[in-house]
Amino acid sequence: MTMTQVQAGAVGPDGLRIGLGTSATMPFGHAGIGDLVANLTLSGDRAALVDAAGTLTYAQLADRLARASRGLQGLGIGPGAVVAASAANGNDLIIAFLAVQRLGALWAGVNRFLASPEQLAQLDLVRATHLLAEPSVIERLAAARADATWRNCSIGDPDSDFARIVAQAAPAPIGLPQVDVHAPAAIGFTSGTTGDPKAAVHSQHTMMTFVNGCLHGDLGGQWRPGLVRSHPIPLTILNGMIYGPMVALASGGTFVSMDRTDAAGIADWIVRAGVQTINCTPTTVRDWLVKPELANVTLPSLEVVAVGAAPIEDTIRQVFLDRFGFEIVADYGISESPCSMASSRPEHRPPENSVGQAHPFLRIAILDDEGASVANGEVGELCAGPCEDGPWAGVYSAMLGYLHAPAATRATFHGAWLRTGDMARMDEAGNITIVGRRKEMILRGGANVYPAEVERVLNGHPAVAEAVVASLPDARLGEVVAAWVLPKAKHEGGTRLRADLQAYALARLAKYKVPERWFIVDDFPRNSMNKPQKERLRSLACEPL
Known part of the structure; x- marks a missing residue:
């Protein structure tokens, strides 16, 4: 299978693809x-939504x-x-x-x-x-x-x-x-390596394809009907709205809106509201397991924990299983999809670092630079497209495109294939392992940080000649934001400069994007194009700010 064998509409001047969804119909569930x-009203007095202010029945x-x-x-x-x-x-x-x-x-x-x-x-x-x-x-x-x-x-x-x-x-x-149902309906903001915001536009059809595909895909676990479900993801993030409330309401279940995002607060909500399934980041899971103050936390109602944003290592999986009695579910997706595209199954552990297998409503292929499928176990770009046969044939379409960005839309699709920019391998059983990102995005505790965006801010500070931002590994968050700073004045450094830069960045960026580790350099290792080499920076002995 190659990219050219899967076709889709052209891209209009508004950045949205033309001619999608004109033939395939939703095989299960609600069309819009x-x-x-x-x-x-069919669910009557059953609890539909819960928040700190109270409960609403259907x-x-x-x-x-x-x-x-x-x-x-x-x-x-x-x-x-x-x-x-x-x-x-x-x-x-x-x-x-x-x-x-x-x-x-x-x-x-x-x-x-x-x-x-x-x-x-x-x-x-x-x-x-x-x-x-x-x-x-x-x-x-x-x-x-x-x-x-x-x-x-x-x-x-x-x-x-x-x-x-x-x-x-x-x-x-x-x-x-x-x-x-095929018209623009909702936007999920994302960014590329530039850090500039991009508006990924979805139709009600693309949103309901995920909802119906998971609920009617015989996946078990968190996709059973009638569950009390929750997650701490902001509902202003589109996949949070779809993954939580829409799935709950489409399955006759209950969605709990939490007003806490810390591990202790999430655990408290689980106990109080009787949450049965939750999506969270690896950071939350690790905090439940390693923070001394959470050592006695019990979550008796909880049956499924799905973790996205980063893989969970087997040692953490085993500690979690020993303590809580069930396996963690791995989950993988991107905003352009708009939600999860693959996951593991709750009844068994996937291979280490695997995010599981493709959901039944779409097809995932690992393709090389020419768009041809690579052999099992080989690394290529993870791409998603519609199924070729079965009840979901031709239904999946991913986003309509990036609003007002036709060039970006064209670069993200080849025919009907959605190019994720993630490099992955797939084994003979269909288990997918993400091995890296073509993009330089930093994944800090489940939150996306784009180095170019942070660099632009830091380079605007009057004391900075040049700043480079990259990730550093962190045991708790997975990755943290680090900045290497070349000051304009030869020996300008120290705690005052760090404090000034932090305050400057905090006024212009969300807190989670502000670097946590700072280094001062006399210059950067550069390539033949005079661009800083980030991989070499990580290994250099630099003076901390």
Whole structure:
């Protein structure tokens, strides 16, 4: 199988692929999110959503969603609107997402932990018409952009605009639009090696393909119906919204929105809410196992822990199994997919460092630079495309493209193959092992950090002649952000420069992107193009800042 044997539409000037989803239909489950929410009342008094403020049954959720849809219509939200959202996890954020989908608008989640310049860059990229956000986010962005044209609506507390709109609205929207399930519906922000934000656009079809494919794929474990599920991933990250609330509601289960992201807080929520399955980072798992203050934590309701972002070594797997009595599930996916593409099965441990096997609704191939499949065990680029036969033939399509970035979209697809940029190998049983990334992305405790983005900030400091950012290994987080700094003044260094650089970066970047390890250099090892050689930097003895 080669790339050229799988075909798909061309790319339009808006960066989105043309001619997708015109023939294949969804073989199982709901075709779109509108179908999903139309059936909410069928589960009646069963708990649907839980957050710190309380529990909503399916019947209560259906009522609030109807009122939210009517209220958001009054703000001008409908086809053609682009709704950015930036708030903490909670029932209202989920209801807002479902209402926006029901109204045929485009949703764009913006991480609330980003610095104001980062948030503004994302709002500008998608050309937001509305902003649903915590009051603090609205205030910060108003101070940074006095002439903003989007319409603000606060969300996230009982006194918010959104809460008032829902309370006052009639329990039915006016004339719901006919939503095309293949049209742009939601955006997941990502970046390439440049660190510039890219808006990966997904349709309701691509989102529901993942939901239905996993729930109807005979995978067992976390994909059984009716489970109480949760994760600490921000719901403004699209895969968090899909993986959590959408899967829960499509399967008659319950989703718990946690207001804690630390290992102790997550464990407390699991116990209090009776969570049965959770997705988390390797960092959370390691903290449960090695932090002395968590040595006596028990999680009696928990049946499945799925871990993404980085592989879990066998020693950790075994300690977890001995303590909690079940295997960790490995999970792999990217924002462009938009969620998980492969996972291990809960009934057995995958080969060490493997992320398991491809989900049944798509096909994964390991291809060489010419687009031909490599032999089992050989390294190539992991690519994903639609199945050729069976009930899922032709259904999977991945993202529609990067909004307003046609060149980036073309570079990411070859026909219908999604090129992940991850280098991997596959064994004869289909087990996939990720061996590296073509991109220079740093994976810090499950969060993506792009060196070029951090370098641009540091190079703007008046005392810096040049800065290079790369990863360093870390036992707890997997990787941490490190910076090598060439000062403008020959001997300018020490704790003052480090403090200045940290404060400078914190004002312009999210905290998790700010380097944790700093080194001063007299110059960088360079290649023939005069570019710093990052791999050599890691092995040099440099003076710490």
